[in-house]
Amino acid sequence: MSETLLKVRNLKKSYGSHQVLNGVSFDVPAGKIVGLLGPNGCGKTSMIKSIVGLINDYEGKILVNGKAPGVESKAIVAYLPEKNYLAPWMTPKNAINYMADFYKNFDKEKALKMAQTFDLDLKQKIKTMSKGQQEKLQLILVMCRKADLYILDEPLGGVDLVSREFILDTILKNHSENSTILLSTHLIYDIERVLDRVLMVKGGELVVNTDVEKITSNGKSVEDLFREVFSYAG
Template structure:
């Protein structure tokens, strides 16, 4: 027998029995969203495969490093190892053949140069200028230059601001130029042989006070041959030879071996 189709009567409003009221249920709680994590600060100095060639001669060969804030780093190596070449490229006065370099995450340019205070190996001021004129020049050129601090440093180093540069000894000129560089409130200081001609009596003050104490949150890259003198203020060191990095490590690395950085350096580069 064929199934019968049953036609249901449309329910009217009066025939609908009201369902018992149900209290509104709270909406399900939203799943907790991951909180954005603070972005890690960019290294103060970052180099990747940085290379500088002068024709067939390679002065710096695929140099790679990352240096955070608040470190004093010794850049060590014999003559011709690429120390000055590296500092010049970070400062932006020389251009790499290949590779990248960044300062606080910025490519080398006007913005990065504003964060860098650079002391070249050789004097660069006119010998006819007076020391106070050099201070005024820096104060006019660099918004972060601290004139009061510069005068304090010069006073401690025994330098007369009225002196003409031509009348100053090589060591005193170095004191003046180091004062000019360190009196800036920079993120990165690049010092190329800053105490080579300075008398031993002034070295302790320069190293322990100017370099270590004045800029604890900044990074200093210090190129020098005077390893024994600077060892006490260094946090890390970089060894260069023939343009290549041999080692980047904390000074504690060599102390754990029962030796000093000076002895380690002499053994590594013994002729």
């Protein structure tokens, strides 16, 4: 595996005349937890969708472990979108079998155990599950893969404080060893303690790309820097 797991060069994406990403370049080293930070609508999701292969009509270059987004990169990237991507008629058991069928690195036994731990009924239809249960299930499906890169889009959005801690805890305990996590969020306070590096996106441009250690060595927190960059009054 290359030392730089994810390489993004001059990434541009527009929807009609609206430019959402304007020449973004960065590297994500292997084995790090990287925060992709920025307010809503700054281009984080478009960037992630381009990396995971959901958007193909972008300009620039994306390399995941040396490969452009495609079959090979998708096999090593575990992606958790903001949305519920499972069919409503499915049950957790169906969903686990589905993932096991397509991903060689999916640990089915672990998923079944985690579902039990999280108190999910394996036979309950997803459409009858609460939003929290659906989120837990998707988290299981993603974290039970022995992936090289986990891309988590706003995994903490729209949930209460206790659930946020639970989700973060699950991510940290279950990601595979030496894997990289790219975690997109606008809730910095909750994740600050776990991040190795931060990328801040503002108006489609990358304005901060640095190690958390460097920020804290200046006596600041990531949240302080975030407020500074985005001019939040606090």
